[in-house]
Amino acid sequence: MRWINQLNDPELLNQAFAIGTLTDEIVVTNPYNHQALCAIDNHTVEQVNHAIADAKVAQADWAKLSAKQRANILRRWHDLVLAAADDLATIMTLEQGKPLLESTGEVAYGASFIEWFSEEAKRAYGRHIPSPASDRHIVTLKQPVGVTAGITPWNFPIAMITRKAAPALAAGCAFVVKPAANTPLSALALAQLAYRAGIPPALMPVVCSLDAPLIGSVFTQHPDIRKLSFTGSTAVGKQLMSQSAAQLQRLSLELGGNAPFVVFADADLNAAVDGAIASKFRNAGQTCVCANRFYIAREIHDEFVSLFVAKVAALTVGNGMDSAVQVGPLIDERALNKVNDLVDKAIAAGATLVCGGQPAPAHGNCFLPTVLTDVTPDNPILKQEIFGPVAPICVFDSEQEVIAQCNDTEYGLASYFYSRDINRIWRVAAQLECGMVGINEGIISTELAPFGGVKHSGIGREGGSEGLDEYLETKYLCMGGLD
Numbered sequence: 001m002r003w004i005n006q007l008n009d010p011e012l013l014n015q016a017f018a019i020g021t022l023t024d025e026i027v028v029t030n031p032y033n034h035q036a037l038c039a040i041d042n043h044t045v046e047q048v049n050h051a052i053a054d055a056k057v058a059q060a061d062w063a064k065l066s067a068k069q070r071a072n073i074l075r076r077w078h079d080l081v082l083a084a085a086d087d088l089a090t091i092m093t094l095e096q097g098k099p100l101l102e103s104t105g106e107v108a109y110g111a112s113f114i115e116w117f118s119e120e121a122k123r124a125y126g127r128h129i130p131s132p133a134s135d136r137h138i139v140t141l142k143q144p145v146g147v148t149a150g151i152t153p154w155n156f157p158i159a160m161i162t163r164k165a166a167p168a169l170a171a172g173c174a175f176v177v178k179p180a181a182n183t184p185l186s187a188l189a190l191a192q193l194a195y196r197a198g199i200p201p202a203l204m205p206v207v208c209s210l211d212a213p214l215i216g217s218v219f220t221q222h223p224d225i226r227k228l229s230f231t232g233s234t235a236v237g238k239q240l241m242s243q244s245a246a247q248l249q250r251l252s253l254e255l256g257g258n259a260p261f262v263v264f265a266d267a268d269l270n271a272a273v274d275g276a277i278a279s280k281f282r283n284a285g286q287t288c289v290c291a292n293r294f295y296i297a298r299e300i301h302d303e304f305v306s307l308f309v310a311k312v313a314a315l316t317v318g319n320g321m322d323s324a325v326q327v328g329p330l331i332d333e334r335a336l337n338k339v340n341d342l343v344d345k346a347i348a349a350g351a352t353l354v355c356g357g358q359p360a361p362a363h364g365n366c367f368l369p370t371v372l373t374d375v376t377p378d379n380p381i382l383k384q385e386i387f388g389p390v391a392p393i394c395v396f397d398s399e400q401e402v403i404a405q406c407n408d409t410e411y412g413l414a415s416y417f418y419s420r421d422i423n424r425i426w427r428v429a430a431q432l433e434c435g436m437v438g439i440n441e442g443i444i445s446t447e448l449a450p451f452g453g454v455k456h457s458g459i460g461r462e463g464g465s466e467g468l469d470e471y472l473e474t475k476y477l478c479m480g481g482l483d
């Protein structure tokens, strides 16, 4: 707990306790060395139901504010988040593991959604539709959905909350959020800043629980929760979608990915290598839009592998609190063992290990950045989300062959390809079955653009102008009886 007192603003974590202080608690640990950081309340169903009831009351008042009043409060929240960036980054690296530089980047990325939707709040436009008859007017209103709920993952503990909370609050909704039990501290600190900005605590409560399925059941069965926004694995997303049918809730599902990264022979090779490194090893490969499988044109395969491996082997692995570290730990031992198992199975299926391939002996829960070549289309590692610093490389001969391989997956979140042929760029981008395409870019996420996928990668979009509509209902008014 001493580390909390070393923060610039220890009050950000006024809901954290010394381990063993609470009767029923969640112990938050550092994924790098498994050291216990602090304890927080493990909320009960009764507490969650009270939070939803209070949110319903708060939402009625919040929706009465003008869009501009809500926008001003969101702007204040944004400013407070940026002012607390150092503390928020420290908290994130300690509980999630990502390098401090990445945590600092995520704080800014998360804040950008608050800024964006503080502006979009004022653009929830209805329409005045040309009437079919002179005795009536036809208009539409945009109104808030009401009380909404969010369930978020551990890999982006701030941005995955603000990407939901900001549009929800901008639209006039309440937002009850359950963060992952691995990373609740970022959520609690973020909420503390929201309350300081003027967002009523009852409007955006953070519910923390070790029993995620139970909270999911409460959220999906509750008649006052009119929308659920989930970010996480496809398996859980499907389960929640099924559960939510009982209340016919609005849904946003941001799920798993299996992003192909294609380098055509006409690509800028150095740019492609840099983009591949950025996309693959961000957050130690634990992002839904990481390049998950690489397809390199045969003509340039050996040169690409040589340049890529040289950079991979030079990546520094270790404790995210060390400013020199580029690849931090995986979230827990289960994740480390899963990645290790995926690599072993890929090699057993014929892949060649070029570098890495095992946990980093001197660094806790880290896995060495790994490159596999001679990966054939039937290799099991291509069929699932690796969620680790492992780059399986395949070779291809034709454009149609590689597009077919890119699309040969149940997922459809992000895809990437490098080419300098403008005709090929438009041809390939149109044929890829996914929600987002990086063309000569390895990092594409921004608050300005709609983020989301197709097929088993989810439903709906977050960010962009589309993001606000997820929290609005459209009401049609027919005003008749006019002269």
Ligand SMILES: NC(=O)c1ccc[n+]([C@@H]2O[C@H](COP(=O)([O-])OP(=O)(O)OC[C@H]3O[C@@H](n4cnc5c(N)ncnc54)[C@H](O)[C@@H]3O)[C@@H](O)[C@H]2O)c1
Binding pocket: 151, 152, 153, 154, 155, 156, 160, 178, 179, 180, 181, 212, 213, 214, 215, 216, 217, 231, 232, 233, 234, 236, 237, 239, 240, 253, 254, 255, 256, 257, 287, 288, 289, 385, 413, 457, 458
């Ligand atoms: N598409 C996106 O924007 C996006 C972003 C981040 C992560 N993800 C995906 O999330 C996965 C990794 O994150 P994760 O391990 O936290 O996923 P996860 O599905 O295990 O957990 C996500 C959240 O759901 C909760 N949860 C788990 N089981 C639940 C259940 N039965 N009912 C209700 N809630 C439940 C967890 O506590 C957590 O808060 C990967 O598949 C990744 O691709 C997708």
Ligand SMILES: O=C[C@H](O)CS(=O)(=O)O
Binding pocket: 155, 156, 159, 286, 287, 288, 289, 445, 451
């Ligand atoms: O992992 C999932 C996140 O949505 C990735 S990003 O931060 O939005 O690129």
